Ligand code: BDR
């Protein structure tokens with residue numbers, strides 16, 4: 162099994178990412194740590210606890226930072242609603258958060274780890290950056306960071322910046338300059354990782370309670386995409402599960418090693434991942450950047466995982 166720590170801000174697509182991670186059976190999930198992003202820390206923590214309760218995942222959950230390193234918190238309630246997970250009615254959480262923070266939790270786990278652990282962040286990178294700055298000697302315990310964030314040629318918060326990176330650009334800059342191998346699933350690939358109505362129907366047909374919640378989540382998530390992303394032809398960009406899917410089967414992706422830097426100061430470009438896709442700078446690549454995915458394989462992977470859940 163692949164040892165992983167997942168850092169997320171559920172969030173509809175984060176919830177599906179958790180279902181893929183726990184339903185697939187390939188991962189030894191050491192912890193789930195929580196970032197503030199799609200909603201406040203309070204809400205994303207509560208959402209994660211509810212989803213993990215629903216899918217029967219017994220895993221330590223750690224509360225993360227309440228706001229970005231240097232900026233005001235911005236949330237994405239325009240996509241994910243008032244709760245951050247609007248749509249389904251979810252069970253009350255029976256899991257509770259650990260008494261220490263995400264940063265301390267990651268440090269404890271990596272200190273004890275006998276093999277390297279992969280980090281999977283699917284929200285703003287605040288917790289990961291704080292951890293890297295606080296415990297630099299534990300870097301060598303990290304196998305890789307497979308993240309959802311950024312974009313090669315496009316943004317969704319601004320014309321060039323993607324939400325997770327825009328929300329905490331300084332944290333993203335710390336992560337991308339860390340020297341740790343990175344897989345970046347940005348908008349170029351996630352806007353090809355589309356979920357359509359027929360996929361939601363297939364989810365619902367699975368018939369277990371996780372599948373019913375997943376289908377309700379995707380129904381709500383699709384509203385934003387149908388209204389504001391008509392060029393996706395009715396599909397919704399199922400971003401976050403890509404970061405897990407790449408670890409399960411990288412062969413369904415097309416990726417390229419690139420040098421990536423994060424713009425923290427730009428007037429028009431705050432939070433842009435500046436990806437040297439054509440290697441014009443001739444710098445050493447620091448990330449494996451995904452730009453295409455076999456959509457049908459991706460959806461099948463998710464359906465199969467959800468089938469294994471309660
Ligand atoms: C990212 O932002 C969030 O709204 C999603 O959960 C995803 O992680 C997409 O830009």
Ligand code: CA
Pocket residue numbers: 169170171172174175199283284401
């Ligand atoms: Ca997310």
